[in-house]
Amino acid sequence: MDPAKSRLLTFRVGYRYLATLRGTGNTENRPIAELTARFKLPLAILLSDRNRVDFRFISGQSFSWRYRNRVTFERNFSIRNYKFTPYLRGELFYDSRFDKIAKNAFTVGSVFPITKRTEFELYYQDQRDSSTEPNYHTRGAGLAVSLYF
Numbered sequence: 001m002d003p004a005k006s007r008l009l010t011f012r013v014g015y016r017y018l019a020t021l022r023g024t025g026n027t028e029n030r031p032i033a034e035l036t037a038r039f040k041l042p043l044a045i046l047l048s049d050r051n052r053v054d055f056r057f058i059s060g061q062s063f064s065w066r067y068r069n070r071v072t073f074e075r076n077f078s079i080r081n082y083k084f085t086p087y088l089r090g091e092l093f094y095d096s097r098f099d100k101i102a103k104n105a106f107t108v109g110s111v112f113p114i115t116k117r118t119e120f121e122l123y124y125q126d127q128r129d130s131s132t133e134p135n136y137h138t139r140g141a142g143l144a145v146s147l148y149f
Contacts, residue, residue: 086110102131
């Protein structure tokens with residue numbers, strides 16, 4: 001359903017404001033720029049290579065930036081008239097605060113359309129964070145709902 005998936009190259013800019021739920025941590029203002037290239041592979045597999053830069057203004061810290069490279073392999077499948085899209089995804093996070101690749105993530109999941117403008121995504125993610133000692137290793141399942149207007 002995502003119309004961007006039919007384009008070979010897309011450029012997006014955005015902004016995120018991140019506040020803490022408890023009100024005691026740092027807030028973050030994050031302008032974002034990303035460029036995604038897509039390639040059709042054999043067996044109807046779509047390869048997407050997203051390159052993103054987060055410009056991070058975190059309260060109480062000096063300016064930093066983070067480069068994120070995410071590679072996704074996905075393919076559409078059908079059961080009768082119903083189509084869904086399983087995927088595999090890997091992502092590396094380079095963080096200027098640590099001058100290294102400070103995080104990586106591996107995700108496996110699938111996107112399931114509900115209506116013409118609504119879909120949900122179920123996924124499992126394994127994430128490793130080496131930005132501080134001790135290193136963190138987080139595994140978890142997730143659910144995302146996308147609305148298209």
